[in-house]
Structure formats: structure tokens, C-alpha cells
Amino acid sequence: MGLKVGIDLGSTAIKVVFVENEHLVWKKAVPTTPGQTRIADHLTAEGLWALRCTADTLESVVFTGYGKGLVNGTGKVIDEVSANSLGAFLLSGGKARTIINIGGQDVKVIRLSATGKLLDFKMNDKCAAGTGRFFELAGRILDTPVEIFGELGQAVADPVNINSTCAVFAESEIVSMMAKGIAKERIIQGLHESIARRIAGLAGGLDMEDDFYLDGGSANNQALVTAIEEELCRDVYVLPHPQFTVAYGAARSVETL
């Protein structure tokens, strides 16, 4: 059996997965920098080396993500909403009905049928509020790595209220709070709740159904997961490698394309 490769050329990270049968056998993510297709080629070569395989074992290569338009004829392409739907549905064992994806520069809420068919979706417009980029921005202002946002936010009982729905204005709001001496843990948890409200607003027009799955790099943030659960009044599940769901869906999409 050959290897299926899924490459997600995202706005903040490039993710590559290798799939053998239905198993994710290798994965890696690196920050997005200029020369995305070249980086994707290097990662593919790295994956082949790690798996002790040669290029002729590659059954298929499928690209997705914002950079997929840069690829010229070297592989198939699939839009990221469809790749996300398929990836989350398959990795959840067919349980996912609603997916919340927090990507580098967008937020998506996706509805699936019992057979995994994409039924409907909502996605933010060009505003970056509530996206991975928004977290990065906040991390820089607060001088705190985003990876520990979850840990810092979880212990907070009285988060601040961040009202701005615009990333730029939210930045000003955070700076003002810091100037007032408000603890950064309270600000971080306020951010989580602000993002949860935004997601709930986005999902408002959808006919949502359990089970809910959260993916994208931000899904590793447990305090954010809890805030979304509170806001939606539902359990939200996180898949083992949430950052790679879209790339996995792209890899498996050859079975349906």
C-alpha cells in the first residue's frame, strides 16, 4: 500500500502528514515563511526519510490551505473546508457533526451529515478577531507564549471582559488593561471568553448538532475549549492532533475526489 500525503499550506503554519491505509504515520508543522512550496517539498522529503521510504511509494499528494493556489500541477488541491470536514469526520470515527476550526486567519463552523457530507458552514470575513493570528498578537503584547495561554487562563475565576470584536481594537483594549495593572492571566481568560462568544455568534445561524469537535492549533488550549463549552452549553471534543486534521483530510480526500 502506498503513502498518501496531505499538505496544508496554512497562513501561519505549513503542516504535512503521511497516511498509510487510514493511519497517520508521520506529521510535522513549521511556521509559514516565503517559499511555501519549497518548504512543503523539504517536509515531504523529510517524511520519506523518517519513514525509510522512497518517492515512488507516494500514492498521492494533495494540497490545501491558503497557499494551495501556489501549487502548479504537482498534486491535487482541495479547499480547506472540505478537507477539514473529511479529516475531522474520519478521525472522530464518524461521530463529528459540528466542527469548529480556529485557523491562522479564519474561524470556521462546519456542519456535517451522518455520512460526513458537508451540509453547511460559516466562516469569518477578513477580520482576524478570534483567529490564531489574534492569539499571536495578544501573546506579543502580553509577552507570553501562546502555548501557555491555556495553563494561565484555567486558574482564573474573574476574567476581564474584552468587548472588541476587531483584532486591532482588542489590541488597544489589552494595552489599556495592562496599563491599569490588570493581571495578564485575567486578560488571557478574557480573550478566551471573547473568542468563545465570537464563535457562538458565528455558529448562531447554523442548525447545530452534537457531537462538536474543535480543531486547529488553538484546540490544544484547554482553557479556550472550556470557554467554548460554556458559551455553547455543549461538550466540545478535541482530536489527538488537532493541528493536522485539515492535512489529514486532504490526504484522505483522494479516496473521494
Added chain:
Amino acid sequence: MGLHPLRLGSGCFCVGRLSASHSPVLMCPLLKATMGLLQFQAPTQNDTMPWVVPTTCDWVVKFQELANTQPEAYFLELPHLHRGEKGQQRWLEEIYGLVRLLENQTGRKLNRKTLLSSVQIFMHAWKVFGRLIELRRKRVLAGVWFMVAANSFLLDSIEIWTERVHQMLETVATHPPAPEGNGVFLAGSPIIFPNFKLLHLIETAGMDVYGDDLCTSERIWPGAVCYEEPSYRGIMRALAERYHKACICPTFADNERRINSILNTLQQHHIRGVVYHVLKGCHPFDIESFNLEPRLKSRGYHFLKIETDYVQEDSQNILTRLEAFGRI
């Protein structure tokens, strides 16, 4: 009366920037671009002629105040309740007021004969427009090219437009139709040349627009003016009714016909989804989308709302959504 109506309105991002310093940030981009265009290049056909401005939305009402250019606008006060006799009577009075203004400007009198002649000229145009729509429905004419032809309406004399489009159709009609693909219906805020961003993105995403209800496109085509008696007053009443009572712009409060009209087109032409375009700051269409979406979805049609303006930076975000929409 020897006059040609010329449509003001621009979809140009560059000229819109000219008015940015003295207009609200969230102003309708169409009117912002029109303001910029008027600053850049004043109307040339006849500078003494008034702008006739139907008060369709708040931006239009405040346009003269913001644009601050000459000549001053003549406002046609649009009754926003148009199904009842009262609203229709008020609109008819507005039309008579416009006739008086034009008679004063030109020194000529509008009479039954010239009115009938003008109705006939427009009837020829509607006939050609109907054929244009038919060829798009049959996929002989791509959505973007249809929009180019529709957008050129009222940019020159109506007779010239009719003749040129007729010539184009004679050529295009011999072309084979494109294979049946992923057709969508485009509704919402007007799309005006040269801002065809959304149309290009729809086609890039592998779909084509089979029908629309944009007031710069299919909704220009209201059909025949039907008068009960060919008297001056009879024709005037019929004209007023055709462009007011029959109009399905979301600016009207009593507008149930609009949803039915969209549903009829979707059903008749087997179109499975609606891409709903909202120009940032275009409140009537934005508000309407919240009613339209559940009603279309409850009947099994897909719905995608795209809120945007004239910038290109959000193209990738929109394309992602359109690609996914095409796969639903």
C-alpha cells in the same frame, strides 16, 4: 423630451479613495466610489442637468450633503410602502414633479405621443435584455459577460445600447452552450463595473452565475409597461406602477414578492444555491439576509453570505468559502 437618462454609480476602488478623507469609513463603497468619480471627472454630457436621486437608502439621501458638488440633486422621495394605494399615489405625484422639473429645464413639454414613443424604445430594450437573460440561462453566455452587457445599460443612449447588444446576441447565439455545471444564483447588493471581484471568484471556484436579482443586472428588466388606456395619465400611471409597485428592492417594507421571485427563479432553472452579496455598509441588503437565509434553507437551497467591499485583500478568504460552497 430629447433626454437620455445616464446612470451614476461606480465600482472603482481607486476613485473611491479620493473621497475617503471626507466620508464615513463604513460608507457604502458604491457611493464612495461615485463621489470620488464625480470629484475626478464631473459628468460631461450636460452639466446643467440635475441628478435625479430616488431616496432608496440613507446613504443615497445623504449623498448630496457629502459629495457637495454641482448641480444639486433632485430627490425623488420614494414611498417605502409600495403595495398600497397611498404609497403608489405618492410615487405618482413624485413622477409628475420630475416631469415638471424636466419640462422647466428643457423648455419642452412631455406629451402622450413622445411618452408612447419612449415606452416603445424601452420595450425594444427589454426585449433584447430578455434575450440576454435567456442566453445566460442556457449557458451560452458566461455570467461575467452577461454582467458586462447589463452594466453598460444606461451608460449611453438606450437605442445605441439596444442595437449593440442585439448585434452581440446575434453572434453569441450561434455559440454552443457550456456544459452543465455548478450554477448559482447571485443576490444582494449591486455589482457595478469594474468591480467584478465576486463574479470572477465565483467562476474561479468552478461555479457560474445562472441568474441574479441585482439592480445593476437582471432586476433592470422589469418587463413590459402595461397601460389600461393609452392616454397621457394612463401611461404615466402604468410607468409609475412598473418602476415602483413591481420593484422588489429590499428598501421596501412590504416586500414579500422578493422572496417568492427568488424562489421561482431557483425552482424554474434548477439552481441549487444562492450567493448573497452584501457591500459593507449596505444596510437594506444586510438586514434582508437574516430573513432570506432561513427561508431559503428551509426549502432545501444552500445559502452563502459574502460581506465585502471593493478591496482585493479578502479575495482568498472569499475564494475559500466559494470553493467549499461549490462542494456542498
